[in-house]
Amino acid sequence: MLVFPNAKLNLGLYVTGQRPDGFRNLESVFVPLPWCDALEVLPTPEGTETTLALTGIPIPGDPATNLCRRAYELLRADFNLPPVQLHLHKVVPIGAGLGGGSADAAFALRALNDLFQLNLPNEKLQAYARQLGSDCAFFVVNKPVFAYEKGDVFEEISLDLTGTACKVVYPGLHISTAEAYARVTAAAPRHDLRQALSQPLETWRNTVSNDFEDALTPIYPVLGEIKQQLYAAGAAYASLSGSGSAVYGLFPGQELPPKLELPAQYLVWDARL
């Protein structure tokens, strides 16, 4: 079975409070971004080992802790799954605020559910996904949502950005999510995100913000420079995604986003949502 785990963008993000479990409460809107990895899951005969082949962008850390492998182990513990061959081709940049690792985990759960006909409903898959990362449960249904608590409880939102030209710029800074959270002071949300995002996209610049962007831009000025470039090129809205370091711009009404003069080592994704 071959699946294509996609990334996500955060439209606005407020860190709203400290939780007793050490995590923070947040409010954000998540939307799928069709920048994708490829993940193949094949059953192998009993008696062989489960394997994980990794190609594409190198993933830091021990492959034994790769989120695809952890997703498999989680289901195997409950469902006595046979061994599998996993092959992940990594395309989405890592530590970018695009949720690529979380998507791999959620798509692995979904693929195993289908392949072995486990018939787990989305609520059960989300419960497994929450054990692998706060972002992970979003990718089970993979539709725009207002997310709150740890970012793993969702309310449906009617927001359709289909066809909007979008540019995502990843400057190659790997910002750890834990480091980013440590730099943000929790506070009450400045706006009701659902209300702000229901207004025309051109108004978001004044109402929709990301607390990580405010905390990280003084330390990593390149984030602010990319955002300025996106606005100078005609973006109606630009922001850091999640805890960064990817910065995106939305260009409604354009066929494709304009070209930008950027250092050759930056990764750039240009397409329509």
Ligand SMILES: C[C@@](CO)(OP(=O)(O)O)[C@H](O)COP(=O)(O)OP(=O)(O)OC[C@H]1O[C@@H](n2ccc(N)nc2=O)[C@H](O)[C@@H]1O
């Ligand atoms: C910031 C967000 C916004 O969408 O995305 P990314 O920028 O990582 O894509 C998410 O909250 C990231 O979710 P995820 O990447 O799954 O985080 P996890 O693996 O669960 O946690 C990594 C670390 O982030 C911190 N953390 C995460 C989520 C949360 N609600 N509160 C936290 O304090 C904790 O220090 C935790 O140890």
Ligand SMILES: Nc1ncnc2c1ncn2[C@@H]1O[C@H](COP(=O)(O)OP(=O)(O)O)[C@@H](O)[C@H]1O
């Ligand atoms: N399949 C995977 N893809 C990406 N990162 C993974 C994966 N499995 C584990 N990780 C670990 O997760 C961390 C980053 O996750 P990722 O979701 O790509 O970034 P972000 O949290 O910025 O959205 C990295 O430190 C990486 O070592």
